[in-house]
Amino acid sequence: MTYTFALVGNPNSGKTTMFNEITGAAQHVGNWPGVTVEKKEGKARKIKEDVKIIDLPGIYSLSPYSLEEIIARDYIVDEKPDVVINIVDASNIERNLYLTLQLKELGVPLVLVLNMIDVADARKDRIDINELEKYLGIPVIPASASKNSGVREVVEKALVVAETAKTGFVKKDHKVLDDIIEGYLDEVEKLISPIGNAKGWNSRWISLKLLEGDEKVKEKYHIPTNIIKDLKSFQEKLEKHYENDLETVFADSRYKYISRVIEKTVKKQLGNSGLTWSDKVDRIVTNRILAIPLFLSIMYAIFQITFGAIGSFTIDWVDGFMSDAVAGTLLRWLEAGGVAEWLRALVIDGIVAGLGSMLVFVPQIMLLFFFLALLEDTGYMARAAFIMDRFLRKLGLSGKSFIPMLLGFGCGVPAVMASRTLESEKDRRLTIILTPFMSCGAKLPVYALFAAAFFSNNQGAIIFSIYVLGIVIAILSGILLKNSILKGEVAPFVMELPPYRIPTLKGLGIHMAERGMAFIKKAGTIIFAAAVMIWFLQSFDFSVQMVEDPADSILGAMGKAIAPIFAPLGFGDWKSAVALLTGLIAKEVVVATLGILYGLGEVGEEVTQLGVALQTAFTPLKAYAFMAFTVLYMPCIAAFGAIKREMNSWKWTFIAVGYQTGIAWIVAFLIYQIGRLFGLS
């Protein structure tokens, strides 16, 4: 017998951590709300093979206010999982129980998991599990997914609940809402039941939603007009009785019930000031004056460490390994195998030069993402979003846009897709246009290469400034677009700050490994293909004859055709133009292309030599303008595809990439020309 269990809970209650523990998967977990937008599937391999686990997006209620709530509710109602496992943050139980009550109203087989029970224990909060079970009428399991404690018990209890539900024995539910509301609910149910029974609906729940004024349910079930008429009269009576609107009437009634349950089952132990240590840290970290300087200082320190001594050490080590061990061994094999000259050139000058020039930066990139994961897992990144929200709001932008933008530092594709959580179409379009300005991980090898070659004493500061440039341009563009083609109201944004947590080594390891694996996977597929293509295009002319000088090749001709566009920006040579063009395949290909075109493939020749070769074509000013152009111009083809899908319009897709490339040109032009005016070279 195969069972399906759905994980449902508030944002940041630890659903994905629980999902990973049950399934053995390594899904991205973030200490901020909104990491899971779509549902994910896995099997409870570690506990019971034939149990399917579904991780649903984090939601606060089953009311259809946001896309996540609609996805989760539709799944529970339409797909009918055998058991809903409701993950509740034990340290924040009161607010989490609102969703629990709504799940109870739905009448689905339910197991309540008090996750992060260790955090509640550490605060000396006492939760009476038996009493909680009694008041809620559902099984309650204390657990700590991050410590793999109680996870097996959760699945085993869910199996028992599933078996019981199959036998048709379902415990009669306790009444949650006020008697008056329940009375009207009975009346509505009498009207709905005849149709509901015939069509196999959950009549009680549909009646409740209709009484609550849920338009989505009214549309979905095509409720007849005579019932709607009666329903309206019940609603009016309810509003009159409570002297409040329906939404408040129902919410109040549920919260009253929660208060009663909490009073009987939870004893909170707070410090003398009534503040947790998390609150105390937040007083400094989110302080109006200190917050932004502190955020910038932390980021600056991270870049200094990553691109300072530790980063340089990793580059030297990998560089030596790639050029001596890999290229040397490959060359010996090729010579011993007696392969043709062209094939040797393809492997060494094409593949090794292309991939090698990019792969040397992988440890440095992993190091940077280790630090970013540390900030995310401790909960600091959520504060960064909060700080930026406060700042963006003053400029008339929605702070909710900043979550997709934060994801953009990893990869533009999930970031662009995350913009679908924004309710307003104008805000969504705006966020899609701005997100690619955030410097994704793929652009890092470009900065690392140029910073090492031209700014060896200030690598961290230079790369940090490029990241800041992306953020500043995104903010300025936001103001410009919000006041012109994307005019509209600022959407409200409520964000819950998660408590600070000590990151787990496993969590940080997953972050780093996923980043490293993503690069290696990319190197083995798209960058490999790009390197081979680039080698062919730079080795042959249009009559498919091998050329001596790459300038006479197909690639050379293409580069020369577009190079004049970049001349006013300081890098009008054909090699740079071609590198920017091939960078549209994937941004790392910029470095791979430069590696091939500058002949990095000779055995013993290290990537640092590529830096020396670049000094013949670039000056520090030109290099900086090139990096600025790289951070801002249109994203790679994968992100372009994501933009098209999310915009659902070719017109808006081209407006987005046209705007990004236009801004990149203007900014690089200003940097180069103003730099020259100030006598910089």
Added chain:
Amino acid sequence: MINWIAGGLIIGVTLYVIISRANRLRKGENVCGCDCSSGDCYENKGK
């Protein structure tokens, strides 16, 4: 012989990567070769 095998393999892999990506892009699927640890959850399942 070795030239044909090795050359064919490299060109075959290259063409496979290009064609499969172009095909996925044409179908409107995700061609993100980047951080798909979170990308999986943003795949267009059920959209």
